[in-house]
Amino acid sequence: MIENSQAFQEALVALDKVQADSLFQEALKDAKPIQVVEQLVVPALEQIGEQWQKGDLALSQIYMSGRFCEELVERVLPPSDPDRKHQPRSAMVVLNDFHMLGKRIVYSVMRASGFEMFDYGRMDVAQVIERAKQDRIKVLMISVLMLPSALKVREVSDALGDDVKILVGGAPFLFDDQLWKDVGADAMGRNATDAINVVETWMREQSL
Amino acid sequence: MSTTTMNSMQRTLTTLGHQEPDRVPFFLLTTMHGAKELDVSIEEYFSRADYVVEGQMRMLKKYRRDCLYNFFYGPIETEAWGADVIYAEDGPPNAGQPIIRSMADIDALEAPKISEAPCLQRVLEATRAMKAKVGDTVPIIGVAISPFSLPVMQMGFEGYLDLMHGDQTRFERLMKINEAFSTQWSNAQLEAGATAICYFDPLSSTTNIPRDLYLKTGQQIAKRTIANINGPTATHMAAGRCLPIVDDIAQTGTAVLGVSAWEDLAELKAAASKKLTVLGNLNGIEMRRWTPEQAELEVKRAIAQAGRGGGFILSDNHGEIPWQVPEDVLLAIADAVERWGCYPLDWIDDEAETLFA
Numbered sequence: 001m002i003e004n005s006q007a008f009q010e011a012l013v014a015l016d017k018v019q020a021d022s023l024f025q026e027a028l029k030d031a032k033p034i035q036v037v038e039q040l041v042v043p044a045l046e047q048i049g050e051q052w053q054k055g056d057l058a059l060s061q062i063y064m065s066g067r068f069c070e071e072l073v074e075r076v077l078p079p080s081d082p083d084r085k086h087q088p089r090s091a092m093v094v095l096n097d098f099h100m101l102g103k104r105i106v107y108s109v110m111r112a113s114g115f116e117m118f119d120y121g122r123m124d125v126a127q128v129i130e131r132a133k134q135d136r137i138k139v140l141m142i143s144v145l146m147l148p149s150a151l152k153v154r155e156v157s158d159a160l161g162d163d164v165k166i167l168v169g170g171a172p173f174l175f176d177d178q179l180w181k182d183v184g185a186d187a188m189g190r191n192a193t194d195a196i197n198v199v200e201t202w203m204r205e206q207s208l
Numbered sequence: 209m210s211t212t213t214m215n216s217m218q219r220t221l222t223t224l225g226h227q228e229p230d231r232v233p234f235f236l237l238t239t240m241h242g243a244k245e246l247d248v249s250i251e252e253y254f255s256r257a258d259y260v261v262e263g264q265m266r267m268l269k270k271y272r273r274d275c276l277y278n279f280f281y282g283p284i285e286t287e288a289w290g291a292d293v294i295y296a297e298d299g300p301p302n303a304g305q306p307i308i309r310s311m312a313d314i315d316a317l318e319a320p321k322i323s324e325a326p327c328l329q330r331v332l333e334a335t336r337a338m339k340a341k342v343g344d345t346v347p348i349i350g351v352a353i354s355p356f357s358l359p360v361m362q363m364g365f366e367g368y369l370d371l372m373h374g375d376q377t378r379f380e381r382l383m384k385i386n387e388a389f390s391t392q393w394s395n396a397q398l399e400a401g402a403t404a405i406c407y408f409d410p411l412s413s414t415t416n417i418p419r420d421l422y423l424k425t426g427q428q429i430a431k432r433t434i435a436n437i438n439g440p441t442a443t444h445m446a447a448g449r450c451l452p453i454v455d456d457i458a459q460t461g462t463a464v465l466g467v468s469a470w471e472d473l474a475e476l477k478a479a480a481s482k483k484l485t486v487l488g489n490l491n492g493i494e495m496r497r498w499t500p501e502q503a504e505l506e507v508k509r510a511i512a513q514a515g516r517g518g519g520f521i522l523s524d525n526h527g528e529i530p531w532q533v534p535e536d537v538l539l540a541i542a543d544a545v546e547r548w549g550c551y552p553l554d555w556i557d558d559e560a561e562t563l564f565a
Binding site: 015055057058059060061063064097098099100101104146147148149151171172175176178179182 | 294296298299300302303304364365366369372373414415416417418421447449451469470471491492493494496497530531532
């Protein structure tokens with residue numbers, strides 16, 4: 001069992017890259033990279049996400065820690081590494097609006113947690129439907145900032161049907177906790193670790 | 209219920225003085241709904257100052273609100289810097305590609321001249337026309353994005369966070385340019401007839417950056433900028449949290465604080481403690497699906513939490529009502545303000561338990 005997760009988290013929140021790197025390297029002496037990710041990085045990012053949700057940490061701290069963890073994990077667990085999770089074909093997209101930070105944070109945290117997924121960047125409804133079908137996507141994560149974009153998730157969910165699980169996130173869903181149901185999503189994530197938990201639950205429940 | 213005896217300006221000034229006016233002032237910050245009034249597209253509506261003036265005047269009367277709002281759309285400032293604006297049929301225009309695409313672009317960056325930016329001139333023309341119509345009876349709220357928050361549109365949020373955490377020299381240069389622009393833009397609106405400037409500063413919210421970073425950056429920039437704005441300001445967090453920094457915001461010299469639906473209005477009012485007037489915090493996103501009954505309940509709750517003693521303006525929590533919020537909800541909110549917002553607010557004692565059960 002790797003200890004120091006708390007110290008690692010504190011280093012991330014303080015944007016102390018040297019200390020976080022040092023704790024990460026130290027953990028690697030006694031454990032395999034995937035264990036370090038699961039026992040050091042993921043718990044720290046989970047805590048950071050939860051603290052943001054409670055209003056105790058800021059978005060900039062989540063963004064910077066997610067980015068930094070992504071770099072650390074990339075070094076020891078490249079995308080093709082077989083130890084990366086066996087997961088459903090997944091993609092992440094910013095639907096219809098132009099605010100990319102939320103997706104970037106979730107993408108970083110998920111990759112830092114061992115997930116791989118397509119990054120579709122910003123797309124409109126028709127583009128994301130076409131691309132998701134082409135890539136045979138099973139889990140589609142949609143990020144939005146604007147209410148009109150959130151309402152467009154309905155068009156995506158109607159077009160992709162039950163074969164694709166849709167996980168939504170972003171400010172409109174945080175301000176109205178019924179909205180994800182109104183637009184036909186299968187779940188909403190309040191933060192990046194929520195997204196991980198939802199996808200892992202779907203993997204367990206439905207063998208996606 | 210007692211009848212009102214003050215005009216909108218008197219009502220607003222009284223509450224800003226932390227005294228109870230005749231009724232809780234009501235700043236319904238509708239922008240795009242003016243296009244519905246005129247039955248034109250959002251793009252067409254914002255293309256003409258006279259449309260915006262007409263829309264604002266109709267909404268002033270229809271919703272019995274206590275302000276006019278010269279805000280066209282968020283990216284109008286970056287439009288002046290050369291960025292594209294992307295219109296939607298059912299929502300606010302978005303900023304297109306950032307004008308700063310690499311950090312090195314900051315080295316050669318120059319602010320636009322307000323007199324040479326047609327989009328900003330349109331806002332000033334609308335402001336002058338509104339002032340001619342209402343004189344000093346209704347506050348006209350102008351808008352400037354804070355120098356600290358503007359780069360989110362100028363260079364994208366990610367790029368800006370990277371700059372802030374990685375290139376202090378260019379960050380400071382960008383702030384210097386933006387501070388000069390924001391001050392000039394604010395003062396031009398005041399000269400055109402705006403009563404006050406809504407200083408939109410969501411990046412300073414504790415939702416977005418930690419307090420210690422705010423104290424080193426957003427707060428210092430706000431102090432310098434607000435000191436050079438020749439009129440009162442209302443700092444707005446555009447739905448971000450701010451409870452831990454209420455005192456810090458008060459030190460910037462601002463008079464009003466626009467707050468989030470994520471925080472408790474009573475706690476915010478207590479924290480503002482006569483240093484700031486609280487503006488908020490009806491949930492604009494949920495408002496889309498409120499019934500008239502729920503709208504009334506939400507108005508009562510907000511007034512019960514923050515109305516007593518003045519120092520409170522009822523508004524939404526973001527600074528812009530979403531296009532999808534139906535007219536009957538807005539009318540129900542307006543009715544509820546008239547019904548429950550008249551001072552003294554004695555009904556609160558009888559209903560507090562039910563309201564917050």
